[in-house]
Amino acid sequence: MPSRKAYQVAIYSKDIENIGTYVLEEGHFLIKGYTSLADLIAEVSAEIDVLVVMVDDCEDAIVAACKTLRETTKFKITPIVVAELEGRTLDPIRVFDAGCSDIVDRSMPFNELLGRVDKLVFQARAEQVLRKTADDARKVTMSVMTESSNLGLTVQYLIDSNFCDNVDELGMQLFQSLKHYHLRCSLQLRSHFKVKNMEETGMEKELESRLLTELQHKGRYVDFGKRCVVNYGQVSLLIKNMPVDEPEECTKIKDSILPFIQGTDSRLKAIDAQHTLEVERNFMGKVVGRLRESMTEFDDGYQQLMRGSADIVEDMAARMEDSILFLDLTQEQEQTIETIMSNGVAGINAQFSQGVQMNEGFGSLVKQMSAVFGEGDSVPNVDKLLELSSKL
Structure with missing residues (x-):
């Protein structure tokens, strides 16, 4: 046995x-x-x-x-x-x-x-x-629930960030979403138009700002002591209280935080693009305004020029008629000269009328552009843009 x-x-x-x-x-x-x-x-x-x-x-x-x-x-x-x-x-x-x-x-x-x-x-x-076995299953279940919760937080942040129209709102929205992880952070958003450094209070700390600027190109993660800098695109986040005694927890935090930083970077680029379009729109509005002023000046000068030309031709025709009596011309010669002068007056008047029509069409186009790019609207109306495009 x-x-x-x-x-x-x-x-x-x-x-x-x-x-x-x-x-x-x-x-x-x-x-x-x-x-x-x-x-x-x-x-x-x-x-x-x-x-x-x-x-x-x-x-x-x-x-x-x-x-x-x-x-x-x-x-x-x-x-x-x-x-x-x-x-x-x-x-x-x-x-x-x-x-x-x-x-x-x-x-x-x-x-x-x-x-x-x-x-x-x-x-x-x-x-x-x-x-x-039950403990292992419970741990796996809790891990899955935690991951699902983190995913829900990430998705909710990505949705909420789409309603942020400026850098300050975007930064505060990120801090609000990160409260779930109980982290103390400093944030740097490098917009094309300005660099925004901020804490949870919305204020800036000079030392943290300098640190984020120095480490923005040092890799995705920069660890030193309990601090960790996460870099992605135009965004850098300094985490000041990493649980260094729990390596697995540190890894989970990094994996959970990165999607928030990526979403922030994407929204920051969208805000920059929107701001760029606003700058271009304002520029176009100023160009159209200046064009309208130039058109008004051109219209006044053109009207004076055409009227002056017509007056000169008519005056010349009247003088010729008066001078014919003293030139001892035959009747046929007089009729020929009168015909030439009459045709000249009619021609200059026809040119004047055609110029007025062209000027009115150009003026109408400038007026429509002014209505689209005027200072009254925050953004150009799409329907107005399509209507204007069909007339170009």
Whole structure:
């Protein structure tokens, strides 16, 4: 028969001599007795296989001893056996309610006693495995729930950040979202138009600002002591209270924070693009305004020029008519000259009318552009832009 590992047994008895009442075959049990329950709890480790309480005291004391052992953290699943002595019996219901696993007596054959102990130890070890499996499953579940929570926070931040129209709002929204992680941070947003350094209060700290500026090109993560700088694009975040004693937690924080920084960088670029469009729009509005002024000046000058030209031609025609009487011309020659002068006057008037029509069309275009790019609207109306584009 193959040898088996002996069970480690700790026995509590008021009288150490009672331990020998039970005949235990050598090689099956390694026994150590205690007359003090406090000493047993202090000296016996959680690896003990069986705890035995001898019935050599009153029932209340035995029940109290079982409760004390079961409530001890390291003995939560350790089998507790109550061993009855000759002439001493207990109420089994009270004993089992106190945490006892089994009750044995001296008349029990050794093989039956060994079988019961085998069963108790097997059940305890199986329960230990089940507890460990349950703990692992709970940890995995909590990890999944945490990851889901982090994902929800990230998605919510990405949604909320789309409503931020300037750098200050974006920074404060990021700090608000990071409160879940209980981190103390400093932030630097490098917009095309300005560099914004800020704390949770919205104010700037000079030392942190200089540090972020110096480390912005030193890599994605820069660790020194409890501080960590996270760089991505136009955004740098200084974390001042990293849990350096927990490397796994540090890694989780970095992985969780990075999507927030990436989203902030994307929104910052969008804000820059929006600001650029506003600058271009303001420039176009000024150009259109200047063009309108130039058009008005050109229109006045053009009108004066055309009228002056028409007046000169008409005056020349009138003078020619007056001069014909003194030139001694034939009737045919007079008619020829009059025809030429009449055609000249008609031609210059036709040119004047055509110029007025062209000027009115150009003026209408400038007026429409002024309506689209005028200072009254915050952004050009899309429908107006499409209408104007169709006329170009």
